Amino acid sequence: MTTMFAANGYVTGGWSYVWVAYGVTWVFLAGYTLSLYLRWRDRREEGP
Amino acid sequence: MKLAWEDPIGGVGLVLLLVGEYMGLFATPNEQMMGDVVRILYVHVPAAWVSLLAFSAAFIGAAGYLFSGRKVFDSVLEASAEVGVVLGVLLMITGALFARPTWGVYWTWDARLTSTAIMVLTFFGVLVLRSLVEDPDRRATWSAVVSIFAAINVPITYYSVDWWRSIHQMQSSAETISKPIHNVLMLNALALVLVTAWLVVKRWRLARLHALAEEPEPLSDMGEEVA
Numbered sequence: 001m002t003t004m005f006a007a008n009g010y011v012t013g014g015w016s017y018v019w020v021a022y023g024v025t026w027v028f029l030a031g032y033t034l035s036l037y038l039r040w041r042d043r044r045e046e047g048p
Numbered sequence: 049m050k051l052a053w054e055d056p057i058g059g060v061g062l063v064l065l066l067v068g069e070y071m072g073l074f075a076t077p078n079e080q081m082m083g084d085v086v087r088i089l090y091v092h093v094p095a096a097w098v099s100l101l102a103f104s105a106a107f108i109g110a111a112g113y114l115f116s117g118r119k120v121f122d123s124v125l126e127a128s129a130e131v132g133v134v135l136g137v138l139l140m141i142t143g144a145l146f147a148r149p150t151w152g153v154y155w156t157w158d159a160r161l162t163s164t165a166i167m168v169l170t171f172f173g174v175l176v177l178r179s180l181v182e183d184p185d186r187r188a189t190w191s192a193v194v195s196i197f198a199a200i201n202v203p204i205t206y207y208s209v210d211w212w213r214s215i216h217q218m219q220s221s222a223e224t225i226s227k228p229i230h231n232v233l234m235l236n237a238l239a240l241v242l243v244t245a246w247l248v249v250k251r252w253r254l255a256r257l258h259a260l261a262e263e264p265e266p267l268s269d270m271g272e273e274v275a
């Protein structure tokens with residue numbers, strides 16, 4: 001991933017970091033929700 | 049399928065999160081110094097705030113169990129600590145992705161970053177401890193005590209940028225950031241609060257199922273366990 005740093009200290013570019021950050025967020029939230037569902041299903045199948 | 053009371057909360061949170069992240073990506077201006085990289089803050093900052101809330105809820109569960117002995121509080125601790133660790137790891141990854149283009153490094157041993165790492169690791173330790181102790185009462189008591197010590201890191205992490213010289217920026221407010229950025233940040237924070245509340249309640253229900261399965265069988269009049 002590349003980022004362009006202008007000589008005056010301003011950050012330009014960096015969209016690749018933005019996309020990865022948003023992608024990781026959704027992977028975490030969806031992955032954790034899936035893990036909850038699977039554990040819930042297993043627990044219900046085991047019974048009390 | 050019957051909806052639980054928390055499901056509409058999770059649904060609204062999911063819709064707000066989709067809208068908020070779309071706005072964060074495409075409908076807000078870039079920042080003068082940080083350019084488009086500022087868009088990472090719409091996922092990073094809410095993750096930071098909500099992980100602190102989740103760890104605070106774990107503290108309440110721990111204190112509640114120690115004062116009352118009720119397992120329902122132990123389930124609050126278990127659910128909040130686990131969700132807090134998930135958000136804490138997400139916070140650190142998105143923070144690293146913000147740090148690289150703005151600071152030039154993914155990680156530095158700055159006070160805010162270090163205190164955050166210690167906070168997440170100590171609550172991860174609580175989860176490991178819970179997985180190692182089989183006796184439900186000892187597990188609840190020990191993890192409550194460790195959680196209270198772990199929760200000391202919550203205010204330390206929050207105020208670390210005030211107490212020590214830090215490369216991390218200080219807390220922002222509505223007065224220090226522009227209105228379009230502030231509004232979308234608040235929208236994403238609200239969305240993540242709702243989604244996290246839904247996750248914690250679902251995880252709490254799972255913990256309650258587990259706790260009920262661990263409870264001893266009721267005794268008959270003869271003092272024998274009922275088959």
